[in-house]
Amino acid sequence: MAEEATRQLPNLEDSLSYFTDESASTKVRGNIKLQLALEGIEQHAQNKGLSPDTILSLTQVITSGKFADSTNSRLVKCLIPATTVPEEAAVRAISWMCTNKPSKNVQALLLRWLVLVYDLIDGKDKLHALYGVLFFFIQSDVLCPHVCHLLYLLTRKQDVRLFRVRPLLDMQTRVGAQPHVTGLLSLYKLYRPELINVPLKTHRVFFKQTDKAWAALIRQVQLRNCPREERDQWLKTTQIPITNLINDVDPTTEPRAKKAKLDCIPAIEYSGCLDQNTTAQSDKVPVQLVGSFQELLNNLDNLELPSQAAAVLRSQYLQHLVSCHPQQHVAHRIGYWLYRTLHQDLVDCPSASTKPRVEKLLKALINFTDFLQEGVPLCEMFLWEYLFTWNGLDHRPQILQLITRSRLHPFQRLNDYVLEPLRRLFFTSRVHCKCQILACLTELLRNHVSVEWARHQQTQNSEEETTSLSLFPVDSEVFPALQSIQELVFYVDRLCVVGLQQEDGHAMLMHYTLGFFELVTQLQRRFDIPLVHAPSAPIVYMAMFDTNALTVARICAIMYGFREEVTSLKQKPVQESYGFTSSSIRKFNNCILDICDALWRCKAFSSGKNEASVFHVPKSVVKQTGIEGVGESFSLYNHIALQGFTHTFLQKSLPPGTPITPRPRSRQSTQDRSAYLDFLTSQGLEGIQGFISSFIKVGKSSTPSSAAPSTASSTATSAYST
Structure with missing residues (x-):
């Protein structure tokens, strides 16, 4: 025993010559030469790795079936490449497997080895040509898991x-x-x-992955043989190719593995080998070799997508590529991967550990849809399923932002799948969440009128064939798209009314409400949408009675904007329009008259008003308030939201030493009130002056009490007459 221990192991050439010698003994028990040759190859492989020629020779020995399974299994474990694996070795292994000379266990071990060294094979074309042969082996229960893994890579x-x-x-x-x-x-x-x-x-x-130690050994040998500068660059850019092939890695790379698990977006990997000789023979340019936008333009027609299409979420270069050359199969691959990944992490296996990863994926998806200016149909289907089980807290900003990219659908479908879950969340949440939902619906409307409306019109135009540049084209569906947009506006209007009543006119909720109607006032002039819709009377009056001066100015600007919308619509040829009816115009005129009477005529609660007006208050009720001059409470000077501006204006305009009364007279001359309107405009409240100049024709008389009332009333009524 001591004599055996002192014997030195043979070198690699002598060990290899033993296995290639046809006269060598194949007996395992008691065969010292065989054991020494095996140990010599193992020691050299684990320290320095094997050259491509050595791997090719050993593959021939293993697959020939000459030696016992125990010997062949140890030889397969020794196939640790120093640099690369020759493609011929992989082809030879699969070819010999078809002869059934290697046993099933050795065949399974060879397949496991091919999976581990897949990224190190110097070519894939010949190996890929055996795809059909490999697929035949799925019938074997022993080989099926490993064959499926290798086919997955090929x-x-x-x-x-x-x-x-x-x-x-x-x-x-x-x-x-x-x-x-x-x-x-x-x-x-x-x-x-x-x-x-x-x-x-x-x-x-x-x-x-059950071969963690084997994979770690291959990785260590590869790093040991790699020059220092290339090793540092390799670790920095590729994170070691083998770790991208397997789902589990060895404990020596635990920090890197944890980092990888936090990012579920596939890495940008070329489906072939990045060897310079292989790349030079192909006319396709891997995306990894593109380093600037100019290079992207120069090679746009020759670029090849990475092996996993979902990697486009990582690179704007790839996003430019798929948007310039939309392909249906690429869109299907991206959409299905997103649907499956989101469904798995948000519905099937939600946990606190996956939240950072999902949030990163959602942000990347949002950037992707913003770049394309279109949503992903399969992600939209996922949202429809997810919203019914969503707690309203997890990833709320990202989920709401994805909703804004929804395509134009019939309103009933949109209501059932999107608006109804949002409505339940709206009325059971605090005001901050209400504002987020209202901002989401505002952006949804903006997307419909600025992007989806034109896309819908293009798909409905069957007379001329147009080439769609959309990455995710959908089958055209015939439905009244304009009516769907109108129903969405009506829905948000009613939602705002109830929400403001529930929150007692909260300032932040009022801000988002007015922001929505500021968009609605631009539908005709900016987006060419023949739709006009005035805010409901409760919204108008709550904004008019608000204590915030900016709110009063914004509602005045919105009312003036609707006048411009109707005027623009009247000047166009007769076409189908929504919201432009006698009933709606009559209600809107009542609001205009009430605002004019309050701000300009100082008769907010006069008894001669139409009973349909909110400002119609019986005299008996007005007397019960005990307030003198209650009609002047909402005038330009005395409005609670404008009193601070009034005080500042009077300090600047009156002679020094003139006392300022708590309730200054509202019936000043027209020139004084015009100067006051100019002052409000200088303070950022230009909406009030725009409203007054639009709906009230001020006469030349210095006392507006005789001229203004009649002109104000007649102007406001005739501006929207049908």
């Missing part, structure tokens, strides 16, 4: 065929949903969604 779009999908589906029916089969089917569905209509069970890990 699969290209042209490999996905119905005659391959059917055996996999039959296998799932026969033995149940296996993770490795589901993983391969999921990839097939990414490339060809139309071939797989059955739902696939999601798994966190499709292919479990």
Whole structure:
């Protein structure tokens, strides 16, 4: 025993010559030469790795079936490449597997080795040519998990065929949903969604890595043989290719593994080898080699997408590429991956540990949709499912922002899937959440009128064929799109009324309410949408009675904006329009008259008003208040929101030493009130002056009490007469 321990191991050449010698003994027990040759190869492989020629020779020995399984298994474990793996070795291994000379256990070990060194193989074309041969091995229960993993890495779009999908589906029916089969089917569905209509069970890990020590040894040898500068760059840019092939890694890279798990977006990896010789032979340019926007433009027609289409979320270069050259199969792959990933992390397996990862994915998705100016249909379907179980707290800003990219649908569908869940959340949440939902609906309307309306009109135009540059085209659906937009405006109007009543006219909620109607006042002039809609009377009066001067000025500007909308609509040829009816105009005129009487005529609660007006208050009720001159309470000078401005204006305009009364007279001369309006405009309240100049024709008389009332009333009524 001591004599055996002192013997030195043979070098690599001598060890290799033993296995290639046809006369060498294959007996395992008591064969010292065999054991020494095995140990010599193992020691050299673990320290320095094997050259491509050595790997090719050993592959021939292993697959020939000459030696016992125990010897062949140890030799397979020694196939640790110093640099690269020759493609011929992989092809030879698969070819010999077809002869059944290697046992099933050795075949399985060879497949595991091919998976581990896949990124180190110097070519993929010949190996990919054996795709159909490899697919045959899925019938073996021993080889199926490893074959599915290798096929997962080799699969290209042209490999996905119905005659391959059917055996996999039959296998799932026969033995149940296996993770490795589901993983391969999921990839097939990414490339060809139309071939797989059955739902696939999601798994966190499709292919479990059991060769952690083996993978770590290969990685250590690769790093040991790599020059220092290349090693640093390699670790910085690629994070070691082998770790991208497997779902679990060894404990020596635990910090990097945790970092990778926080990012579920696929890395930008080329489907082939990035060797310079291989790249030079192909006319396709990997996206990794593009370093500037100018290079992107120069190679736009020759760029090749990465192996996983969802990697476009990482790079604006890729987003430019897919938007300039929209392809349906790329859109299907991106959409299905997003749907599956979001469904898995938000519905199937939600947990606190996945929240940072999901938030990063949602932000990347938002940036992607903002860049394309269109939503992803499958993400929209996911939102429709998710909103009914959403607690309103998880990822609220991102979820609401994704809703704003929803496409134009019939209102009933939009109401059932989006508006109804938001309505329940709106009325059960605090004012801050209400404001977020209202801002979401405002941006949803903006998206509909600025983007989706034009896209819908283009798809409905069947007379001339137009090429759509949309990455996610959908089948055109015939429905009254303008009516759907009008119903959305009506819905938000009613929502704002109830919300303001519930929150007692909260200033922040009023701000977002007026922001919505400021957008509505631009539908005709800015977006060419033949739709006019005035705010409901409760919104007008709550804003008019508000203690914030900016709110009063904004509601005046909104009312003036609707006058411009109607005027613009009247000047265009007769066409189908919504909201422009006698009833709506009559209600709007009542609001105009009330505001004019309050601000200018100082008769906010006069008894001669129409009973439909909110300002119609019986004399008996006015007397019960005990307030003298109650009609002047909402005039330009005495309005509670404007009293501070009035005091400042009078201090500047009156002679020094003139006392300022708490309630200055409202019936000043027209010139004084014009100067006061100019002062309000200088303070950022230009909406009030715009409203007065639009609806009130001021006469030349210095006392407006005789001229202004009649002109104000007649002007406000005739401006919207139908």
